[in-house]
Amino acid sequence: MRIVQLLPELNEGGVERGVVELNREYVKNGIESFVISNGGKLEEIIKKDGGTHLKFDVCSKNIFSVFSRVSKLKKILKQLNPDILHVRSRVPAWLIYLANKSLNIKVVSTVHGFNSVGFYSSIMTKADYVICVSNSIKEYIQKNYNTPNDIITVIPRGVDLEVFNPLNIDEDFIKSFKNEFNLDDKFIVSSVGRVTQLKDYETFIKAIALIKQTNEKVVGLIVGGVRSDKQEYLNSLKLLIKQLDLEENIVFTGSQSNIASIYALSDVVVSSSKKPESFGRAVAEAIALNTPVVATNHGGVKDIIVEDKNGYFFEIGDEKELSQKVLKAQDLKFDGYNYIKENFSLENMLNMTLNVYKKVLSR
Numbered sequence: 001m002r003i004v005q006l007l008p009e010l011n012e013g014g015v016e017r018g019v020v021e022l023n024r025e026y027v028k029n030g031i032e033s034f035v036i037s038n039g040g041k042l043e044e045i046i047k048k049d050g051g052t053h054l055k056f057d058v059c060s061k062n063i064f065s066v067f068s069r070v071s072k073l074k075k076i077l078k079q080l081n082p083d084i085l086h087v088r089s090r091v092p093a094w095l096i097y098l099a100n101k102s103l104n105i106k107v108v109s110t111v112h113g114f115n116s117v118g119f120y121s122s123i124m125t126k127a128d129y130v131i132c133v134s135n136s137i138k139e140y141i142q143k144n145y146n147t148p149n150d151i152i153t154v155i156p157r158g159v160d161l162e163v164f165n166p167l168n169i170d171e172d173f174i175k176s177f178k179n180e181f182n183l184d185d186k187f188i189v190s191s192v193g194r195v196t197q198l199k200d201y202e203t204f205i206k207a208i209a210l211i212k213q214t215n216e217k218v219v220g221l222i223v224g225g226v227r228s229d230k231q232e233y234l235n236s237l238k239l240l241i242k243q244l245d246l247e248e249n250i251v252f253t254g255s256q257s258n259i260a261s262i263y264a265l266s267d268v269v270v271s272s273s274k275k276p277e278s279f280g281r282a283v284a285e286a287i288a289l290n291t292p293v294v295a296t297n298h299g300g301v302k303d304i305i306v307e308d309k310n311g312y313f314f315e316i317g318d319e320k321e322l323s324q325k326v327l328k329a330q331d332l333k334f335d336g337y338n339y340i341k342e343n344f345s346l347e348n349m350l351n352m353t354l355n356v357y358k359k360v361l362s363r
Helices: 014-028 043-048 063-080 090-099 119-125 135-145 171-180 201-212 228-243 259-265 281-288 299-303 319-329 336-343 346-362
Strands: 002-006 032-037 052-055 084-087 106-111 129-132 152-154 187-192 218-223 250-252 268-271 293-296 311-314
Touching: 002 014, 002 063, 002 090, 014 032, 014 043, 014 346, 032 043, 032 063, 043 052, 063 090, 084 090, 084 346, 090 106, 090 119, 106 119, 106 346, 119 135, 129 135, 129 346, 135 152, 135 299, 171 259, 187 201, 187 259, 201 218, 201 228, 201 319, 218 259, 259 281, 268 281, 268 319, 281 293, 281 336, 293 299, 293 319, 311 319
Parallel strands: 002 032, 002 084, 032 052, 084 106, 106 129, 129 152, 187 218, 187 268, 218 250, 268 293, 293 311
Antiparallel strands: none
């Protein structure tokens, strides 16, 4: 089987990580794997894992270059002659739709988010099969585009259980990380993700202030990078921290590569996003490491968290409820690794995706 995955770029993000992981697993299973994107820091990993990366502009929304790009893409597809084209974003999906008209290669799309409803987004449903990363996304797509049941399914994003395994945690990293940020003997509550308004770090910070009233050893870790256009937002968070007298209780760690160890050293992980997560891979990864999660009560995380078992939900922007649920969550004990292995593993994602390909090719 010869598979081509298409996405805008190969930098950081859940979509990108999923493509990289599937590329690796395809190669392991004897599948010829190609990835077409506009490039990025992860493209070398595609090559290193045995796949082929083709750098091509499937990223730009410039309508004036569409027809020249479609023509070039058509030539590439003729040379590759793939069995399946797997599109993961709207611009690549439109380019494939136009380039593939006379080629008639089978197309699978994966809907990764709650895209705005309209003609532009509808392209993700114009495939031979539509994969959604959560039940929330599937409901959203079927409600707005009436996609038939026989061409749509849910395949959750898979957690790499080699990386997110309690037995494989880097204890040396944890020791040095705790020393660097003065975390020994602290109650550690972490939130992982880029510093943006959508993550609602204001509510997270206010919840830490409330927790501090009963536990002065609480530390809120904000783990993620800050883009230059979000510097003003970061400054507003720092001002809030100063106003709440939390300079010793909130730590910005910046981007970190060893996320698994950070989940493992955390007592509780929080996802306070205002916008519903399409799946919530961070939630699944934390649970795999037996760390309880408190998340906003919407989106794909509702497929993952089992209340009173491995975490809790709270209402958007409610710092009081968040603080109460964090304190409650710290006492939860569970086998998160096997729960994720059974329901949200990378192996499950691979097998379910290959079954979709086989179903499409048999029609």
